[in-house]
Amino acid sequence: MADTPTSNLAAGRNDPSLDTEGLKRAFHDMLLIRRFEERAGQLYGMGLIGGFCHLYIGQEAVVVGVQMALKEGDKIITSYRDHGQMIAAGMDPRGVMAELTGRATGYSRGKGGSMHMFSREKNFYGGHGIVGAQVALGIGLAFANKYRGTDEVSMTYFGEGASNQGQVYESFNLAALHKLPCVFVIENNRYGMGTSVERSSAASQHLWRNGEPWGIPGKQVDGMDVSAVNAATREAVAYCRAGNGPYLLEMSTYRYRGHSMSDPAKYRQRSEVDEIRQKHDPIDHVRSQLLASGVEEAELKAVEDGIKAVVADATEFAKTSPEPDPAELYTDVLVEA
Amino acid sequence: MATDILMPALSPTMTEGKIARWLKKEGDAVSSGDVIAEIETDKATMEVEAVDEGVLGRILVPEGTEGVAVNAPIAVLVADGESVPEAGGAAQSAAPSVAPEKVEAAAESATSSKPATATVAPSAPEPEKDWGETSEITVREALRDAMALEMRRDPDVFLIGEEVGQYQGAYKVSQGLLDEFGEGRVIDMPITEHGFTGMATGAALTGLRPIVEFMTMNFSMQAIDHIINSAAKTLYMSGGQMGCPIVFRAPNGAASRVGAQHSQCYASWYGHVPGLKVVAPWSAADAKGLLRAAIRDPNPVIVLENEMLYGHKFQCPVDEDFILPIGKAKIERPGKDVTLVGFSISVGTAMAAADILAEQGIDAEVINLRSIRPLDIATIVESVKKTSRLVTVEEGWPFAGIGAEIVMQIIEHAFDWLDAPPVRVAGVDVPMPFAANLEKLALPQPDWVVDAVRKLV
Numbered sequence: 101m102a103d104t105p106t107s108n109l110a111a112g113r114n115d116p117s118l119d120t121e122g123l124k125r126a127f128h129d130m131l132l133i134r135r136f137e138e139r140a141g142q143l144y145g146m147g148l149i150g151g152f153c154h155l156y157i158g159q160e161a162v163v164v165g166v167q168m169a170l171k172e173g174d175k176i177i178t179s180y181r182d183h184g185q186m187i188a189a190g191m192d193p194r195g196v197m198a199e200l201t202g203r204a205t206g207y208s209r210g211k212g213g214s215m216h217m218f219s220r221e222k223n224f225y226g227g228h229g230i231v232g233a234q235v236a237l238g239i240g241l242a243f244a245n246k247y248r249g250t251d252e253v254s255m256t257y258f259g260e261g262a263s264n265q266g267q268v269y270e271s272f273n274l275a276a277l278h279k280l281p282c283v284f285v286i287e288n289n290r291y292g293m294g295t296s297v298e299r300s301s302a303a304s305q306h307l308w309r310n311g312e313p314w315g316i317p318g319k320q321v322d323g324m325d326v327s328a329v330n331a332a333t334r335e336a337v338a339y340c341r342a343g344n345g346p347y348l349l350e351m352s353t354y355r356y357r358g359h360s361m362s363d364p365a366k367y368r369q370r371s372e373v374d375e376i377r378q379k380h381d382p383i384d385h386v387r388s389q390l391l392a393s394g395v396e397e398a399e400l401k402a403v404e405d406g407i408k409a410v411v412a413d414a415t416e417f418a419k420t421s422p423e424p425d426p427a428e429l430y431t432d433v434l435v436e437a
Numbered sequence: 438m439a440t441d442i443l444m445p446a447l448s449p450t451m452t453e454g455k456i457a458r459w460l461k462k463e464g465d466a467v468s469s470g471d472v473i474a475e476i477e478t479d480k481a482t483m484e485v486e487a488v489d490e491g492v493l494g495r496i497l498v499p500e501g502t503e504g505v506a507v508n509a510p511i512a513v514l515v516a517d518g519e520s521v522p523e524a525g526g527a528a529q530s531a532a533p534s535v536a537p538e539k540v541e542a543a544a545e546s547a548t549s550s551k552p553a554t555a556t557v558a559p560s561a562p563e564p565e566k567d568w569g570e571t572s573e574i575t576v577r578e579a580l581r582d583a584m585a586l587e588m589r590r591d592p593d594v595f596l597i598g599e600e601v602g603q604y605q606g607a608y609k610v611s612q613g614l615l616d617e618f619g620e621g622r623v624i625d626m627p628i629t630e631h632g633f634t635g636m637a638t639g640a641a642l643t644g645l646r647p648i649v650e651f652m653t654m655n656f657s658m659q660a661i662d663h664i665i666n667s668a669a670k671t672l673y674m675s676g677g678q679m680g681c682p683i684v685f686r687a688p689n690g691a692a693s694r695v696g697a698q699h700s701q702c703y704a705s706w707y708g709h710v711p712g713l714k715v716v717a718p719w720s721a722a723d724a725k726g727l728l729r730a731a732i733r734d735p736n737p738v739i740v741l742e743n744e745m746l747y748g749h750k751f752q753c754p755v756d757e758d759f760i761l762p763i764g765k766a767k768i769e770r771p772g773k774d775v776t777l778v779g780f781s782i783s784v785g786t787a788m789a790a791a792d793i794l795a796e797q798g799i800d801a802e803v804i805n806l807r808s809i810r811p812l813d814i815a816t817i818v819e820s821v822k823k824t825s826r827l828v829t830v831e832e833g834w835p836f837a838g839i840g841a842e843i844v845m846q847i848i849e850h851a852f853d854w855l856d857a858p859p860v861r862v863a864g865v866d867v868p869m870p871f872a873a874n875l876e877k878l879a880l881p882q883p884d885w886v887v888d889a890v891r892k893l894v
Binding site for chain 1: 443444445446447448449451469470472480481482483484485486488507508595621626627629631632633634635636637638639640641642643644645662663666667671672673674675676677678679680682711712714735736
């Protein structure tokens with residue numbers, strides 16, 4: 101098994117929980133995503149973000165737990181609900197917020213928007229708006245890893261809604277057939293836009309078994325518990341790095357907001373959302389774990405203040421950045437040979 | 438510090454809404470995520486959540502108010518213990534820095550700073566390089582040689598597709614490549630075009646250079662989403678960060694008696710898309726030179742081959758470095774009376790027509806487009822300036838076809854040189870029939886071109 105420099109599991113412990121330092125990092129990263137997304141929602145309301153904007157609020161434990169199990173060089177690809185992945189991957193909140201607002205300083209220089217950002221430096225391959233397309237692309241990232249003879253893996257995220265797309269199963273077959281180092285991460289937030297998983301999948305209770313016909317091992321994970329996510333991902337990643345082929349993780353999670361900003365979310369009861377927020381919030385959970393382990397309230401408050409400043413700075417950066425130069429309309433269509 | 442809570446835009450098109458209900462009252466503490474109000478838009482009733490924490494100091498717009506403009510202050514949030522400013526809407530920190538009108542103004546200046554046409558005025562074409570000695574080879578051999586040469590040159594190039602390896606190619610184009618390069622680089626795929634096209638595109642985003650062979654271009658329809666949405670657009674969507682150096686090649690157009698689903702020309706389909714290059718070789722030299730250029734190109738390139746041409750022999754330069762530029766047409770036969778423009782197999786149709794016309798005393802110039810996108814309009818313009826007459830020839834359907842595009846561009850760039858309206862010769866506007874006689878009636882024949890020319894001169 102490859103060593104993971106970002107490991108937060110104390111060696112030899114059976115307890116799958118992250119240690120205190122790991123929980124602190126998780127608390128920070130999850131809260132940063134939450135505050136960033138809340139601000140994005142606000143800027144959308146102010147008309148500074150236009151078009152589609154899919155917030156990650158509620159699902160933070162998934163990307164943070166996964167990210168903490170990765171090493172430098174591992175590749176990440178996801179759908180249009182991508183702000184969380186980008187921030188977890190270490191992309192600059194300034195560049196992300198500037199892209200959300202369509203500014204020249206954004207990751208895609210204002211030409212991608214909320215759904216289409218990329219960072220070669222952080223091995224983040226987008227940001228894809230066609231539901232399920234990132235799964236076939238994701239096995240391509242894994243293919244490239246194998247072709248080049250590295251032990252890097254491809255983390256390929258998709259929702260439970262996308263898991264009904266035909267190309268997902270084509271990708272399962274290809275990844276298993278060619279033993280590609282790909283971890284398929286189903287973020288099961290229970291609703292594909294307004295359709296519940298029960299109404300969309302005949303396998304709604306066990307999506308983690310969807311790779312079984314191809315011999316792809318799978319696991320259902322409490323996606324609201326960052327330690328559980330981290331432990332399961334470490335296992336999956338180790339399996340892939342060892343050359344065994346793909347692995348499937350079903351993260352049981354929940355999005356608090358609508359599918360996109362313009363979704364009134366009338367397909368579910370407010371009480372369902374409140375119940376999860378109050379009893380299963382991934383950030384509250386880590387906060388109480390940290391307090392129980394003796395971390396002072398003041399320390400967490402300082403983390404929150406720091407995040408507030410980072411988000412405020414990103415917002416100010418975005419608001420004060422110029423829009424792209426009109427000449428940018430015509431650039432980046434083709435690479436000049 | 439007091440902060441205004443503004444009327445939010447809750448959809449991409451909302452400009453105003455109604456405050457249906459306040460769920461918090463003045464003096465209530467709120468934390469981020471709490472639902473504070475319900476707003477009715479033209480489409481739905483939406484909940485508004487607090488973003489900051491504090492105390493709802495003052496409600497500025499009472500519930501039931503209709504027509505509240507987006508971005509108007511609707512309440513004031515204060516820190517716990519802080520007093521509420523007297524004048525409502527005093528807090529400025531949350532106000533947007535860019536008014537929507539300014540955004541629109543900028544967009545207008547962007548469009549007005551560029552001419553309305555999408556095409557660029559052509560400059561005079563350059564003469565073609567002389568590659569010296571040639572030998573006779575088939576188009577099939579030319580394509581295989583191009584792949585072998587490029588695979589020897591660059592270890593990042595690999596071939597992927599159905600039956601490309603052990604079977605040696607469904608049309609034997611990849612014959613021998615598995616033996617030379619092994620199954621790590623000549624990779625057989627199951628019948629799963631959507632999946633393997635996405636996989637190859639993902640690999641290309643990391644910088645590898647896949648050659649994707651479809652058994653026929655018709656099957657690329659299973660994968661067209663990846664070709665257009667994933668391969669062609671990612672460079673633009675990433676602000677130039679992430680290119681996609683990939684080749685999609687397959688026999689295109691009609692073969693012989695294979696029916697409607699296997700007989701279609703995709704030149705117009707793929708030629709439509711910015712972010713793609715599209716080439717359509719006719720001769721063996723075209724095939725070898727253009728495929729090598731396609732493999733080296735840092736962009737996604739569609740190579741429209743033709744099954745009927747695979748076995749045809751042509752003279753082809755033997756020079757190890759032989760390559761052709763993408764975007765340059767070739768004058769296959771110079772003439773002065775009429776310009777015939779074709780690509781792929783239609784170049785042969787035009788050449789045959791030119792022979793017949795010569796017997797009738799009409800000297801036709803035949804242009805082999807080689808590239809569909811970018812289109813070498815300069816070469817066609819120069820030719821039309823000389824001949825003043827234009828006939829386009831293609832197997833594809835006429836509606837929104839390549840002929841339509843060429844004719845429009847000639848009207849834009851060389852209208853005053855025309856002595857007669859341009860004519861399109863194209864495949865008949867029906868799905869391809871199976872019966873031999875009907876199939877022949879559906880595809881452009883040399884005498885169709887001759888008839889078209891006879892009406893012009």
